[in-house]
Amino acid sequence: MKPNILVIAGHDPSGGAGIHADIEAIQALGGFASTLITGLTVQNSQNVRGFQLTDVALLEQQADALLDDFQYQAVKIGMTGSVAIIEFIARLLDRLPGVPVVLDPVLAAEAGGSLTSESLADVMLNQLAPRCEVMTPNLPEAEKLSGRHGVQACGEALVKASGQGVLITGTHDNTDLVANHLFTASGEQQWQWERLPHSYHGSGCTLASSIACLRGHGESLGNAVADGQAHVDRFLRKAFRPGAGQYVPDRR
Ligand code: PLP
8 A cells, every 4th residue: 555644844946855855755665745835945955045934824724635535654744944833733743643753853954044933942842752753853953952962862862852762863973974873762773874975955854754654654663764764875875966056865
């Protein structure tokens, strides 16, 4: 069966990140994405220049239409943009009990540029993270969310605060290998990947959507996290450069 994955994320007109990345990754892994678009950004493959968020009343109507029609096997959350949208998503998740949710806590774009004008860390941690099976921050995001420093302290603090799993990615380090750490209530697991040569647009979106799709197929959380990373490594090795800025993973 093709799993239905509900994607709640922003639009990146350059096609590298956001909704484009989510749909492509989910399609590549055999799922079907339906989408609630939290906002439109103004950006290219080099930087973010601005964004405009979607009216919550419109998102509510879209969510009602989808939930009247679809059964979901997993949810992926990316750019949220505001406290009001986070509160809308929390209400929506309460209507989807038992459905695994993957949260990519997008606070800024990889290439630089903010995707929110409000302080979202606390509300994301308190209202969204407890409703999500796993979140996938990079280390700077994990530090912002937890107020701690270093992978171990952040991982432990975020599991304690959310009661859920945390995959902290090491893409922002300068090490030869990228180390990703999964912390859950039952322990810790680590993976290491070759650091590939370029800077990539949409790799975080691609990872979170891949994990959500694999959970939608019924893989365990541990397997979905492991296999999701392997798919992203495969997509990144084929990455291409559509403009003059970052490379884009070839999600096929
Ligand atoms: N979501 C949207 C809408 C974005 O525009 C971006 C970055 O530009 C992201 C998420 C995060 O992208 P990345 O996967 O490169 O961290």
